[in-house]
Amino acid sequence: MNGRQEASETQPRGSRLWRGLRHPFTRRVLTYLVSIIVLLALWQLTSGVVHAIKGRALLPGPFQAFSELIRSIAEIQHHFWVSAGRLVLAMLIALGLGYPLGLLVGHERRLDQFVSPMIYITYPIPQVAFILFLFLVFGIGNAVKVAIVAVALFFQLLVSARGAAKNISQEYITSVLSAGATRRQVYWHVLLPATLPDILTSLRVSVGLGMAFLYIAETSAALGSGLGRFVKGSMYRPALASAGIVAMAALGLLLYLLIDVLERLACRWKYTQQRPR
Amino acid sequence: MIEVANVSIRYGRGIDAVDAVEDVSFRVENGGSLAFIGPSGCGKTTLLFGIAGLLAPIEGEILVDGTPVTGTRREIALILQNAGLLPWKTVWQNANLSLMLRHEYPQRTAETVLRDLRLLDVRGRFPAELSEGMKRRVGIARALSMSPSVMLMDEPLASLDTLTRERIQDLFLTLWKEHRFSLVLVTHDIEEAAFLGETIAVLSERPAQIKEIVDNPGMGDVDYRTTAAFRETLGRLREVLER
Structure with missing residues (x-):
């Protein structure tokens, strides 16, 4: 009996549990779980090391953070939804403005010649520098917090969309033009679907950037709500602040997963079985 | 009928301008076929894009069925190098693209064409799931769905293995005889030109000019490849190309 036969006889091949574990979705969930467990272990380790070096519990461990999170769930939940609303709205505004403009600039050569220098000049400016002006224009309410994040993400998405539009194979454009496409149809049938995967990747990157800017925006105002405000307000209660940071991580993870689902639905062609050449 | 009279096509402007086609004239009767053969980068595709209405000539005139070509037209179908x-988009959406862009419904022609090309079973699949041969057939289906009177093909079988290429060449021949469209084929494959061209125009290096037109009266049969006339045409084409 050879090795392969032995392996097939000992493996519970037909069992439902085995097949369930091998399912791509289950494997994905398991991978996430393992990552989270490793992360929590590293956090606990860091907390322990800081405690040992400083002789004081400066960095709360995950157990304390989660205990505080459960205890203050009602308050944190309120701040969570406020921040989530601002971040999602800002992402939608940035996407709605940056994506079409990026496609136009990337595809229309004359427009690119005119607009690109403006992008090159403004993109490297740290968007934090605009905060003062945004406060002057939008006041200190919700609008300014959304605007700060939207401005930061707008440039990111504009540059990504422009690059993605420039990289589209001319073959696709010739293909639809020869089939009788109008200029608008070229955008709808080629530019939009061809660049969507790149834009969704950029949107994923934007989640992290957006969270950072949201924190700055929420902590720049003296009053108000949101996770940034909550974390800053809990400065002298590290366990509570850690609970706020955990909520921020949860918000980021939620948005990442949402974008993943969106990509699976909108870019179905990317997930088909590639035929070997 | 396709009439091309003293056509020159130039790419770019000023010092970047490149003359791709220079003073080319020919005519393809209704239901006729003409194959262009020439060295890589000589301007074959440019000439084809001119007939398709994708590029405007700087001199001369291109007429299809007596009307000047000033843009893409419903009756002119173009099959690109990698099927385009x-x-x-799924097989069904790709095959229906021309009809869909022109808001022409219902798409029964596409369904018939897909059935004839044995693609109906894979209509829900994406191109990445198909073999290279199937992809080319979808490209043909898209072109045929418009019932064109002129079929333009830009190296449609490049990078296919010999057997698949010959199978699809046979399919082209059958479709050409069945649908009686005027066929203009651009290729760098001498055998393909000899198999599908009633006449074969040999082009010079860039800017493309017609060096010689070789008649190929024996073509039109799937068994033509095995005949002495086919081998004779190949020899003649090689001679003109090497000259």
């Missing part, structure tokens, strides 16, 4: 399929 959009990866994000």
